[in-house]
Amino acid sequence: MCCMNNSNMPIIDSKILREKIKDNLIRIVDVRREQDYQLGHITNAVNLPLAKLLADDSVESIQKIAQDFGISDETSVVIYDDTFGALSSRVVWALQYIGHKDAKLLDVTFSQWKTLGYEISTEVPEIESATHSIKENKEIMATAEYLEKVKENKNVIIIDNRERLNYLEQHIPGAINIPYRTLATDGKILRTKEGMKNLLKNRGISEDAEIITYCGSVGTLSGLAYYALKSVGLSNVKLYVHSFKEWKSLEKPIDKQENANYWDLSAE
Amino acid sequence: MAQQLRPSKPADKQPKIDWSRRQEAENFAETVKLFRQGKIDPDTFRRFRLQHGAYGTRMTDDYAMVRIKVPAGQVYPYQLEKIAQLSEMYSIGSAHFSTRENIQLHWVILEDVSEIMQSLSDVGMTSREACGNTVRNVMCSPLSGVCKDEIFDATPYALAIARFMLRNPICQGLPRKFKFNFTCCEKHGMIRIVDVGLLPQIQEIDGEQRKGFKIFLGGGLGNKSFIGHQLEDFTPVEDLLYTSMAVIRIFDRLGDRKNMARNRMRYLVNDMGWEKFQNLVLKERAIVKSTQSVIVKLNIDESINEIQRPISVSNESASVPDGFARWQKTNVEKQSQGGFNSVFIGLESGDITANQLRSVAEIIRDYSAEGFARNGFSQNIVIRYVHNDDLTSMYSKLLETGLAKTGSLTMASAVGCSGTTSCNLALTNSHRLAKEVQRKFLELKLDEDNDLKDSTIKISGCPNSCGQHEVATIGFYGGGGRYENNMFPNYTMSLGGRFDEGSILGHHTARVPVKRVIPVILKIIELYKENKQSDDTLSRWIDRIIHGNESSKINSVEDIKKEISSFLIPPKVEDEPDFYMDYGSDTSYHTVTGKGECAA
Numbered sequence: 001m002c003c004m005n006n007s008n009m010p011i012i013d014s015k016i017l018r019e020k021i022k023d024n025l026i027r028i029v030d031v032r033r034e035q036d037y038q039l040g041h042i043t044n045a046v047n048l049p050l051a052k053l054l055a056d057d058s059v060e061s062i063q064k065i066a067q068d069f070g071i072s073d074e075t076s077v078v079i080y081d082d083t084f085g086a087l088s089s090r091v092v093w094a095l096q097y098i099g100h101k102d103a104k105l106l107d108v109t110f111s112q113w114k115t116l117g118y119e120i121s122t123e124v125p126e127i128e129s130a131t132h133s134i135k136e137n138k139e140i141m142a143t144a145e146y147l148e149k150v151k152e153n154k155n156v157i158i159i160d161n162r163e164r165l166n167y168l169e170q171h172i173p174g175a176i177n178i179p180y181r182t183l184a185t186d187g188k189i190l191r192t193k194e195g196m197k198n199l200l201k202n203r204g205i206s207e208d209a210e211i212i213t214y215c216g217s218v219g220t221l222s223g224l225a226y227y228a229l230k231s232v233g234l235s236n237v238k239l240y241v242h243s244f245k246e247w248k249s250l251e252k253p254i255d256k257q258e259n260a261n262y263w264d265l266s267a268e
Numbered sequence: 269m270a271q272q273l274r275p276s277k278p279a280d281k282q283p284k285i286d287w288s289r290r291q292e293a294e295n296f297a298e299t300v301k302l303f304r305q306g307k308i309d310p311d312t313f314r315r316f317r318l319q320h321g322a323y324g325t326r327m328t329d330d331y332a333m334v335r336i337k338v339p340a341g342q343v344y345p346y347q348l349e350k351i352a353q354l355s356e357m358y359s360i361g362s363a364h365f366s367t368r369e370n371i372q373l374h375w376v377i378l379e380d381v382s383e384i385m386q387s388l389s390d391v392g393m394t395s396r397e398a399c400g401n402t403v404r405n406v407m408c409s410p411l412s413g414v415c416k417d418e419i420f421d422a423t424p425y426a427l428a429i430a431r432f433m434l435r436n437p438i439c440q441g442l443p444r445k446f447k448f449n450f451t452c453c454e455k456h457g458m459i460r461i462v463d464v465g466l467l468p469q470i471q472e473i474d475g476e477q478r479k480g481f482k483i484f485l486g487g488g489l490g491n492k493s494f495i496g497h498q499l500e501d502f503t504p505v506e507d508l509l510y511t512s513m514a515v516i517r518i519f520d521r522l523g524d525r526k527n528m529a530r531n532r533m534r535y536l537v538n539d540m541g542w543e544k545f546q547n548l549v550l551k552e553r554a555i556v557k558s559t560q561s562v563i564v565k566l567n568i569d570e571s572i573n574e575i576q577r578p579i580s581v582s583n584e585s586a587s588v589p590d591g592f593a594r595w596q597k598t599n600v601e602k603q604s605q606g607g608f609n610s611v612f613i614g615l616e617s618g619d620i621t622a623n624q625l626r627s628v629a630e631i632i633r634d635y636s637a638e639g640f641a642r643n644g645f646s647q648n649i650v651i652r653y654v655h656n657d658d659l660t661s662m663y664s665k666l667l668e669t670g671l672a673k674t675g676s677l678t679m680a681s682a683v684g685c686s687g688t689t690s691c692n693l694a695l696t697n698s699h700r701l702a703k704e705v706q707r708k709f710l711e712l713k714l715d716e717d718n719d720l721k722d723s724t725i726k727i728s729g730c731p732n733s734c735g736q737h738e739v740a741t742i743g744f745y746g747g748g749g750r751y752e753n754n755m756f757p758n759y760t761m762s763l764g765g766r767f768d769e770g771s772i773l774g775h776h777t778a779r780v781p782v783k784r785v786i787p788v789i790l791k792i793i794e795l796y797k798e799n800k801q802s803d804d805t806l807s808r809w810i811d812r813i814i815h816g817n818e819s820s821k822i823n824s825v826e827d828i829k830k831e832i833s834s835f836l837i838p839p840k841v842e843d844e845p846d847f848y849m850d851y852g853s854d855t856s857y858h859t860v861t862g863k864g865e866c867a868a
Contacts, residue, residue, distance in 0.1 A: 164360045164375055177377065181356040202297050202379045204304070259860045260326040261852040264700040265374050265689040267362045267619035 011107040011190055011231065012078050017042070018118060020078075027071050031081040031088045032110065042080065042106075042113060043121040050087045053094055054218055057241070059134050062094045072130035073100065080106035080113070083220070085189035086180060090223035093239050099135030105227060107188050140226070142212045142238040144250055147172070150210070157205055159213045161221040162244070165266060168257040172214065172247055175255075176203065180221040183228045190224075196232045207234055214240035214247075280346045281639035284569055285431055287337065288389035292396060296320055297382035314865065319402065319440070321395025322381045324865045325374070326692050333690060334359075334373045334384050335398035339430035340408035340423050340450070341369035341643035341650075345629035348641075350391045352625035354384050363625060365618040367683060367736060368447070369407050369643040370398060374690045397434060399865070401442045403516075406430035407458075408450040410642035410650040413573075414603040414610055415452035419468045420479055422450040425508060428566040432509065438516060443523030444531040446516065447488070458645060460496040460771040461487045461739055463533045464515060471502045480504040483511060486537030486545065487771075489733035494534040495771045497542045499549060507553065509566045514552035518545075575605075577637040577655050589664050591674070596659060598715045599676040603652065608637065609659060610652040613666065614676035616703040617684040618647025627669040635662045646683050646724075648676055675706070675715025679723040679806070682706045683736060687729030687746065688850070692862035694729035696746030696757040700851040701785060702727045702735070708786050714793070719800065723807040725789065727759070732864075739767040741807045742789060743774045748859045749781060751838035755857050757782035757850045763792075763825065764814035766807075775814050777825050783847050784835040791832050795822055 012020075020026050021043050028045040030037050037047035046069050053065065071077055077095065079088035085105050095103040106113070114120060150156045151174055158175040160167050167177040182199065185191045191199070205211070211229055215221035219241040226239045240247075248254065303313040314324070317332065325331040336351065351371055355363045358380045359373040366372055376384065388394060398405060408426035412418065429448055433439050439446070450466045451457020459465025465484040470477050480502050487496025503511055515533075522540075524531040537545045601610045613628065620628075628649060632641050637653035644650050654662055666672035675681055684702025687694040705725055714720055728735030728745040737743030743765050749758030758781050762774030780788050796806050799820035812818035813825060822828060839847055848856050 168375065179357065182358065182380075184357075186353075199380075199383065202300075202382060203377075204301075204379070257328065259688075261687070261689045261697045261700060261850075262360065262375055263689075264697060264703070264852045265362060265364065265619060265686065266360055267616065267621045267624065 011105045011188075014106060014108050014113060014116065014118065017078055017106060026076040026078055027069055029069065029077060029079045029088070029091060030110070031079060031083075031091050036082070038122065040114075040120040040122050042110070043119055043123075044125045045080075046125060046127060048091060050090060050218075050220070053091060057094070059098050059136055062098045063132050063134050066095060066098070066100065066132040067129050068127070070127045070130045071095070071100070071132055073133055075102065075130065077103040078106055079103060080108075080110055082110040084109060084180070084184060084224070085227070086220040086224045089227040090218065090220045092227055093140065093219070093223050093241075096140060097137050099133060099137055105189060107190070109189060112187060139236070140238055142214075142240040144240070144242070144247055144252060147212055147240055148252065150212075153210070155208070156210045156212065159211060159222070159225060160244075161213055161215045161225045165263060166216070168260075168262050170244075170248075170254045170256050172244070173253050173255040175214070178203070178225060180215070180224055183224055190228050190231070193232050196228060200232075208236070209234070210236045210238070212238045212240050214243040217243055217245035219243050280344055280633070281574075283342065283344055283347075283392055283640070284571075285339070285427060286392040287339065287394040287396075287434065288392055289394070289396070289435070290386070290389040292320060292394075293382045293385035293389060296322075296385055297379075300378055300382065315400065318400030318865060319397060320381075320385070321398035322376075322378070323399045324692055324862075326688065326690050326694070327860065327862055330378060331375050332378050332381055334376050334381055334395050335366070336371045336373070336388060336393055336395050337398045337405045338369050338371060338393070338643050339406050340412075340426040341410055342423075342427075342640055343371070343643060344391075344640045345632045347391045347393055348625045348629040348632075350387060350393075352622040352629075354387055355625070356622045358384055362619050362621050364686070365615060365620065365643055365647045365649060367618075367645060367647055367685075367734070368405050369645070370405050371643070374686070394434075397439065399445075401444050403433040403436075403439045403442075403446045403448065406433070406448045406450070407462075407645070409452040409456045410644045410652075411456050411601065411610060412450065412452040414605060414608070414652055415456060416602070416604045417455065418452035418604075419470050422452065422466065422468050422481075424568050424570045425466070425481075425505065425566070426450040428568045429508070429512060432566055438513070438520065442516070442520055443525045444533070446519065446533065448512075454769040456645075458736075458739070458767045459484050459487075461489050461493070461736070461767055462496065463488060463519075464512060465496055466508075469502055471504075473504070478504050481508065485515060485549065486534045486542070488532050488534040489736055489738050490532060490534075491529065491731050491733070492535075493733060493738050493773050494538060495773070497537070497546065499546060509564065510553045510556045511549070513556050514549050517556070518548055518552055573638050575637045575653055576639075577653075577658075578634055588660055589667065591667075591672070592660055592663050594713075594716055595663055595672055595674050598674045598678050598680075600659065601677065605653070607656050608652070609654045609656065610650050611635075611654050611659075611662065612644065612676035613649040613651065613671050614673040614681050615648055616673070616706055617682075617699045624669050624671055627665070627671060631662060631665055631671075634665070646676075646681055648681065673710065675710055677721070678715045679720040679725060679741070680706055680709035680715035682709075682725040682727060683740075684727045685729055685735035689852075691729065691734075693732060693864040694746065695748060695859050695861065696729045696759065696782060697850045697852045698727040698729035698735055698744070698746050701744075701759075701782060704851055705786060705789065708790075719796070719805050720793065722805055723810075726765075730861075731760075736767075737765070738762060738773045739765040739771070740774060741765065741810055742792065744780070744785060746782075747779075748857070749779065749838070752841070754841045754848050755859070756838065756848045757857050759785055761785075761788065763828070764807075764810045766811070770811075772814075775825055778829050778832060778836060780832075780836060781838060781847060782850055788832050788835050791835065792828065795828065795831055
């Protein structure tokens, strides 16, 4: 099988993907709503609306989705969306959670792909199902219970990937804020490796830190951060997959920036 | 981001001056690290941070406000797009246009400031010397070059002064901040409320028409405000630099470096007396001139900006969109160049979202024949050289992105400083109050009332005048009031302030509880309507009252006070709990302040 599992290449260059489409040796997954997919998608892409993945987050369900899409343990998977990579990185995380090793993000969103003038199709590819094993990758998952247990540890950094105003208003105590927009750059869903490393260096985040990312509710924005950090070589990154929504519903402690009316500075 | 990938259009116009210096970003990042490691003491670090345009944030050391300098207010489409992106990456997804033609990003994590500086270098911008004891952003009227009443365009001189002063060793450790304002005419600038204000003049000398300025010195608003004094009848442009250097040298030498509350140059002028100061400046100027080892000159670029109307954007629907007439009346100023207009984009308290910034950039490209915009003096943006035939189409575009707020050139566009949204010194949420006032004015369509057109409302969150309340027709500054055991936000109202040739500070009239500010403004307008003369305006009426020249029923400030007195009585907390809360807050009011950095 063609191997695109080059660890130096965190995301798939759209130009390279165009070549690979012809080989038809990869599985391309489109993480948009079905109606958007039907209007046109990258040639040979299959459609996985995020809601379908979230409906049942069990390993068996993820396994079934992979198998139905003909994704075996060895299949190279490229995933894209139109939501700055946040939804597709959540899918990457799910596949990695059941032990899949070769899932990558496309470097641009679907809109950007179209603007680049690259080919799209309305045809739904015929897929033969495949067999995928389950090797549960627990090191990349954080639960509320786990987070609470380790959050005082010196080597643990909790990163909130929501927008700044949401973070100021309320966040998990001790968390730092890297808004998901910070992860992107002009026309690409992720910064360059060098740019990402520079951000981490400025923030004093060392490469051997244990990092837990979270966002508002289902781990999409923080999924992108998870992916971005992993892709620059940080080895111990976990996604708090149920994120702040669960944290609040469990009535865990919350911090806020006091004595300032920052919301009134927003023009929204 | 996605917006960067649009099909290509003709290349943006490039600014004539690159204000950035790339290595400053890296230096800033390193210095932040040393500070966090305790290797630099907080005072030294604070001075360094301010010198680089990063201001402190309310109640925290973790965040900064990055103030991007925009000399003469000239800003280009791709610069606005970069700021849009930076606001989403490092700030709150909105940017803020200040009253001094800066663009500010608030609530930036201190460790990220260097990344912003780096990106600003990519588009030729800087935050250097936007704060601290330096020469701050050199302002120029947004209508310079297009104003019907101007004698010549001051913009090249403003840019030349900005360029000369930026990173100049003589400006790195002044006793306090120092401000230059250039204008087109008396009406559109604020030359009497800054350290150095300049009004273009032409004088015939030896049969020759000579360009020059009327220069005003020693004005300024703050805890104690002063109106500037005119230095001499006429200062030829050749003496602009020498005069500026002379003034800065005197301030540097004699300014008060100890008493932080009184170290602006206006105090020096006041303490010394104007005549003495004036003589000192003239003498110093002679010394500066005669002791130059090399001739120092301003680099004045008077090359003409290319004016080329963009290819007409199709406007098939010839129908005039709803609200166009009102918008045109209250937001558009005819230029001295026939067929062209300056369009004012009003923002609420200067705030604009990232997406709106991107729209503004597109609109400049599509409609401005000069290809850039100017930041205004009232937290607004001015797009100039818009052809008569393009106004309706441009209005439709502005409507789509919520940028067609009416009343930009009227009393409705209230100014509000940042207040408790981010400032350490603020006592009240003046920022939100200004938005509330503006919304009420537009709801009542008061922007269409010609009687109110030349009046202003300006609001500060503390006595320090960043909201310029003292030169407003109706001005307010925030403080705390108490009734029984409960505190409430209480604004001191001043009336009759002006910043034109009749510059005068407003007359303190009454203390108005925050939730009564709007009713009191409306009451004053009602009193005016009952007592106005034919062909009168609110500002003229108030001016007559202040000067004791009004003969109607209301003829003194005391009369106004009497009429509004019922609004000023606090209700019991159980009868009206809302009275005791500031705008934007659902808890009872208390004052909290941190340390100011203006004087750091």
